[in-house]
Amino acid sequence: MDDDLDDVFRERRRLLALGYRMTGTLADAEDIVQETYLRWYRLTDVEREGIANPAGWLTTVAGRVALDLLGSARRRREQYVGPWLPEPVPTDVFAGAIGAHTASPPDPLDRITLDDDVSTALLVVLEAMTPAERVAFVMHDVFAVPFDEIAEAVGRSSAAVRQLAASARRHVRESRAVAVPRDEHDRVVRAFQNATRTGEIGALLRFLAPDVELRSDGGGVVSAARNVVSGADHVARFLLGIAAKSPRLTVEEQRFGDGIGLVFRNEGAVHSVMNLHVEHGVITQLWIVLNPAKLTHWRPAL
Structure with a gap:
């Protein structure tokens, strides 16, 4: 038994x-x-x-x-x-x-x-x-x-x-959900991450597809974009705006099912998690989760 x-x-x-x-x-x-x-x-x-x-x-x-x-x-x-x-x-x-x-x-x-x-x-x-x-x-x-x-x-x-x-x-x-080879995904994401540090839109646009879409999930609990952000220029400006408003955020790489993703922390606590989808050497989708209810795995149990 x-x-x-x-x-x-x-x-x-x-x-x-x-x-x-x-x-x-x-x-x-x-x-x-x-x-x-x-x-x-x-x-x-x-x-x-x-x-x-x-x-x-x-x-x-x-x-x-x-x-x-x-x-x-x-x-x-x-x-x-x-x-x-x-x-x-x-x-x-x-x-x-x-x-x-x-x-x-x-x-x-x-x-x-x-x-x-x-x-x-x-x-x-x-x-x-x-x-x-x-x-x-x-x-x-x-x-x-x-x-x-x-x-x-x-x-x-x-x-x-x-x-x-x-x-x-x-x-x-x-839906084109099939993943690209992991090494290609990781190369593009790391190059994109380096480009964000420059603070220049031109650097970011090199790694964003013209029809790229960004979705952020705050669940109505924390501040997040309530509509899809579409187009390379809009997405680049949105990301640079976040960086300007939250200069204390730190970022670290994390391995996800898509490949490398990014975990953002504010004074050590997880603030948000970003996953990205890559096709033909550029990013076509960005998903940012900020809803605390979906970040419990990343936070110590009370």
């Missing part, structure tokens, strides 16, 4: 990784994991003994819980103040949760779905999907759950779930 419990508890990190991909925040992921384990403990001993694959059962139930949560989360986010962005987490949070892959998949889409890391670009695309599409894509393409088991979780036929996953893959491809 103790060995069975150990096996069940061993699934927690993987379930948390699944929940994070489903919802985009650690708090919601924790809620999914907690509810999944509650349903396990509500089973009778006979019912638990009849489950041949506890890990598979937990995953299926987590998918069902996530589907219910996504419906209410969507309604909450319709009332959110300003752009809603996924919570930034460093790559080591879910290390080993999905498992190592011995060979690099030839398809870039396969690479981003099979990685332990998850990019902000992919999470933003997942947020635009229907709850059923998101559950089907994450469970099948990331966690390799068979379509029949996903069908049980979402209450649809296996054929319908296949269509949901195919639709979700199309969203990912069309």
Whole structure:
């Protein structure tokens, strides 16, 4: 019995990784994991003994819980103040949760779905999907759950779930969420960071795509741009304005699913986290999270 419990508890990190991909925040992921384990403990001993694959059962139930949560989360986010962005987490949070892959998949889409890391670009695309599409894509393409088991979780036929996953893959491809090679991403981000130190717009414009977009998430709690900042000149001026208003901010590199991102601190405390998306040698998207509720991982527990 103790060995069975150990096996069940061993699934927690993987379930948390699944929940994070489903919802985009650690708090919601924790809620999914907690509810999944509650349903396990509500089973009778006979019912638990009849489950041949506890890990598979937990995953299926987590998918069902996530589907219910996504419906209410969507309604909450319709009332959110300003752009809603996924919570930034460093790559080591879910290390080993999905498992190592011995060979690099030839398809870039396969690479981003099979990685332990998850990019902000992919999470933003997942947020635009229907709850059923998101559950089907994450469970099948990331966690390799068979379509029949996903069908049980979402209450649809296996054929319908296949269509949901195919639709979700199309969203990912069309959104250009597929990551560039990490060395290229990191080179551009570091050059961009050096350019910001000059305080000159011309230096920044070299690394910003003409149609670059910047989104900042303050959640109505702290000051942030409530609308998308579009265009290289506007984004450059916005960033330089932040630097001028907050001269005491320090910046450090951090490894995220997208590649190198930037963590900003004010007298040691984390102020905000920036992730960036690079294409063809320039930055096309910047995501800045300032909402304190999404920075709990970066702050010491009280």
